Amino acid sequence: MPDNFVVTPWRVEGEIDYDRLTEQFGTTKLTDELLDRLRKIAGEDHFMLRRRIFFSHRDLNMILDSHESGKGFFLYTGRGPSGHTHIGHLIPWVFAKWLQDRFGANMYFQLTDDEKFYSQNNMTLDETRGFAYENALDFVALGFDPAKTSIVIDTEDISTLYPLAAQVAKKLNFSNMKAVFGFTNETNIGMIFYTSLQSAPCFLEDKPVLIPLGVDQDPHFRLTRDVAPKLGRPKPALLHNIMVPALGGPGGKMSGSSGGAIYTTDDPGTVKKKINKYAFSGGKADVEEHRKLGGDPEVDVSYQYLRIFFEPDDARLRKIHDEYRSGSLLTGELKGILIEKINTFLARHQEARERAKDRMGEFRLAKN
């Protein structure tokens, strides 16, 4: 039976079966044993690991080995700046911040303004570069250590990236790109070349790199991993997070282009309206039935947002889960909890985002 979902860097559709995706992509599911090892070394757990928001990896053991050997590792993740940041984008960034804190690792954050220019028919390079700056503010607002963190904007830091990208590009051919991305003869040559630029930051330091990222980005690094040994470099290690569901419910990921995303720049009223109006409910048709039969937290988008991001406390999340399941918590009440959580987060985030405007210089790659 063919899978009824699609996950590529440019398209996520259907209800994703993450077990099947793990098989399809050839990644490895995170085991309790590996997470035990990570927790012991980090000194604490992270709810995104416990809850398998990060559910899969490549070579995480190698990264922990490198850390324990004293060689260490560095972190890298990124964002394709096709619009404002929404809360789905923050998952790997927040997690990377935790990794930086626990491991003292250097961090590179790549903004792929060129990629979004190549992939979006209707966007100019000035527009994608403008969003790169907007997205960078959200990244800085999360509290990364400027002494250990560099923001890389493709078109502006190309002099650092291109010589590294060239090494990768020489080892990849059009067959490779067709096989991994389904490119055709009509694909533009910017897109064809682009993976080599997304690979470049993997080679910025002479250490292994760990990349926390949405699983849709895995195909780029599958290619990087094939090339790395040919360049005498370690393969990049990956930690994959699930796609944050769209407000409208299961199927696809939260996306500006498909509508219904919560942006980091939304004001409290907007958040309230979006959640109340659009957040897909796992509840029953009316209150009476809901009280009797209970709701389904597995498909309820508000519950999922709490699980994925906004309620780190397991006991409180469990309570919400059980009450919704039993029917004692109504959909409107559940939405109210989420709205409160999001707006509390955004109030602080938006303040930090304002302060970030004066601090961008501290985070530019060129400072190195």
Added chain:
Amino acid sequence: MPDNFVVTPWRVEGEIDYDRLTEQFGTTKLTDELLDRLRKIAGEDHFMLRRRIFFSHRDLNMILDSHESGKGFFLYTGRGPSGHTHIGHLIPWVFAKWLQDRFGANMYFQLTDDEKFYSQNNMTLDETRGFAYENALDFVALGFDPAKTSIVIDTEDISTLYPLAAQVAKKLNFSNMKAVFGFTNETNIGMIFYTSLQSAPCFLEDKPVLIPLGVDQDPHFRLTRDVAPKLGRPKPALLHNIMVPALGGPGGKMSGSSGGAIYTTDDPGTVKKKINKYAFSGGKADVEEHRKLGGDPEVDVSYQYLRIFFEPDDARLRKIHDEYRSGSLLTGELKGILIEKINTFLARHQEARERAKDRMGEFRLAKN
């Protein structure tokens, strides 16, 4: 009947029929009328035009129109730094220098270290970049005006080139590259992308550009010309020179990789040895027969080098031609004339090349 020659940016083989090539490529042969117009505007002629060393063009009239309208134009040519400069490379550079002098035009000289890295299996980027510097010395030695001339090294000036290249790359697809270059699924993605970087300097100024270049480079700019109107920019105009024949005779072009090239760094003894030993002769098997039947200057490499580069004086060239044709000038004597000419040129050139080592900074694009 299939043509028994091949001309691409990476391969020149067989005895080129330039009339057929002009048809194949869809370029326009230079007419006496157009050269009259050019001469009137420039105030003088150039032997490379009179002798049709530059034999074909695209849109040269448009460039002259732009000059006469006061808008002007700028110049651009380049070099793929896969080895030391040989005298074949100097043709478009020397001619560009004349154009700069006559028209006061700005000049950009691109060194495509990335392209040669992508196209040569056995070269590293450090090696091609090293040759880029070596080749740049020869360029500077020709006497360009530093106030009007910029040297562009792809990997070092990529921050200027890449945003322009991206505009081109978005408008070209793999079909285009296959059609023009015969690329296959096994072609590396650096090569596939590369044409967009060779196109980029065409858009460095808000004026039309004129590119004097070896005709083997035409295919890149055929693509650039297709894209330019889509970017709202004028099509680059081209002036094509013939390929300088290899020392070993007709068929192919002078090339370091196929052996038998005269390098700008050769000492007088080396030049003498190479010409005497390798320069293909149009003479007869022995002196007696040569005196009786005469030689064939059309296939004689020494005569051709004089015609193409080393004897700008038409009357003297005609005398050499006629005497060789008649048999009164022997092959050894003809070679002696060429050796003398080359070594006189190189003595001056090598001095200027030494001085250029301290002057490179004046010519870097970054100065702008």
